[in-house]
Amino acid sequence: MKAGVQPGTLDGVLLDLGCSSMQLDAPERGFSLRKDGPLDMRMDGSRYPDMPTAADVVNALDQQALASILRTYGEEKHAKKIASAIVQARSIYPITRTQQLASIVAGAFPPSAIYARKDLLQRSTHIATKTFQAFRIFVNNELNELYTGLQTAQKFLRSGGRLVALSFHSLEDRIVKRFLLGISMAERFNLSVRQKVTQTSQLGSGHDNREGVSPRRAPLMWELIHKKVLTPEDQDVQDNPRGRSAKLRAAIKL
Template sequence: MPHTPVMVREVLDCLDPQPGQVYVDMTFGAGGHTKAILAAQPDTVVYAIDRDPAAHNMAQNIAKQYGKSIRPVLGRFSELLYLLSSQNVQENTVDGFLFDVGASSMQFDQGGRGFSLSQDGPLDMRMDGERFGNKQPTAADVVNSLGEDDLYGIIKTYGEEKHARKISSAIVDARNKIPITTTKQLAGVVASALAPPGVFFAHDKLNRAVHPATKTFQALRIFVNDELNELYQGLQAARLRPIRVEVLQVTPEPGELELPVWVQAVVNLIYTCTRGNLWI
């Protein structure tokens, strides 16, 4: 199903696109932000970057409707300077960078990608798909090969899961009987370690039931895709361009940055990378 970004108005308010400007959408996904920028100001150019080949293919198809206004580029955050150079983008010519970090709804919607708790599929989670083959480990490789202490560290750090030790122990016990190769298997292992079948004891801020394995899946996804390091390198590269860096704030109270679906490590990294160039 098509994805509609929830912060389009805030993005447009921040960027305030003007005729002749150039933007870099670092996470094109289904193109919601890029299309919104071009709808607000058709006389702009957007370099549509995404590491996911599926998103890149979508960008190529959408670009046919926009002429040269959308320039699809396949690559990671860490490759930003090379990617811009390969597109002959000169220094001091980019007016804004947009980072919408995390997994996209398209990735969650496709059970075969291994991101989803609601659909069974191979335990993959690689945002790059098959682009790097066996050079990039899958989530299945991680849960079946790393020691209990390493799994604990991943789940605790990237998932902020208070039951990380119990979960890591359960994973090791389960894989000793049979390798964990599907999302359904892993979700079942985590759920059985934390609660009786069918019991959802966690709730989000809207009081909706949350699957016990949600934080574990998040942690594995971040680890498999090296998301924090990629974000760090991407933000550092963007800062080499002398432009204003803005971080959107959506909170009920002034002075608070509330990012309910981000781990604290991501928030800390953004503050560190943008220190001295941050507008809230």
């Protein structure tokens, strides 16, 4: 390792998943549907300039692939409707801006539905929120990166070392939970777009009998510190509303 860290030597690893507030609040990063900016969504676009952007994805993939992304990564129940609206809009002009995409998604629904959804604080959320989440996760390959991070943590932690994983939506938490419980998950690399959609559907699914995901449990490598996932207290949510969906799992490496 370039950093000089040897396997089995770390006392603790903290995985703080998802976007930071700085990324969400910077319009030029393309994560926000409330502030107009280029439809980018890459976490590290300056380091990997050839990495496809969200604009590349929404303008290149067919309707079926777009719907699969929305359903798998955003758990969006109106995936087909939104994918159809995107394909129809891009046939007229390329989709290159965040508010442009948000308007296209909103246009697929009656005005009364645009802010009908509620978050955990019962605040109105834009109908395109799940769409933005889905494309962000897909562009950055976040679920597979998470799984790789968990494997790396297991490799470099010493016996008795502690892993803490802080996730912010159910797809992430599901993977962390299954990993700590020793449920084997098939992993393939260098995937095509369609393979990535299929694999992440398998990896993020709660059903362990789907193709590509083995229900077998590996020998347990972890002792859970808390049997149940930890979530924010009411005061925590008041102090930091963006942390309302946070879920924390911690375990000791055996």
